[in-house]
Amino acid sequence: MRKNPDRYFFPAVFTYENDREIAVEFPNLDVATCGKDDADALLSARELLGITLFGLEEDGEDIPTPAKLSALSLAPNQRAALIDVYMPAVRLAGVNKAVTRTVTIPAWLNAAALAQGFNFSQVLQEALKERLGIEA
Structure with missing residues (x-):
């Protein structure tokens, strides 16, 4: 049985538009979220990353290889960041024992x-x- 890593790092693209929430997309995972400011967007991104990867682990699916930040094509209103998630905490949160x-x-x-x-x-x-x- 393969042991899943304790920590994952995936690139996220933050999109900024006037008078709108900050959109956050994980290109490798085809999932997105948003936040009212940078801190909220980061927390939402980390939570989404954990939930998504936990679901893939639970379903026995392969975890995609994260793209390199330098390989992402960005619009002028976008910024890329590497988001990490500590999976033992996510895995324990899924257990309500x-x-x-x-x-x-x-x-x-x-x-x-x-x-x-x-x-x-x-x-x-x-x-x-x-x-x-x-x-x-």
Whole structure:
């Protein structure tokens, strides 16, 4: 069985047009996304790259060889960038398996939470997502 790499690098073409979102296309993968500014476009591109490559891995399809940045033909309103994605994080995100964690809290806090009917797992998940800046 072939081991998939932990990190991929693919070129993306960012297209800038007045009063429009920044379009981002991966020529080797025939997929595209967009973003309201450079940072948003980059994050969207990285997420799309991860999802696309994860799907190819899961389906057992070949991952295309990335083109070289220097080989891309660009219009005056386009810029090319090499986008990377760390696949172990993407692969784990695709697995929604629950894991058990033991936590320790003061007895008074436990009693107050039980009295209010809190679901400890849900509260911990929400707090972790908030601290990590994850929207889901």
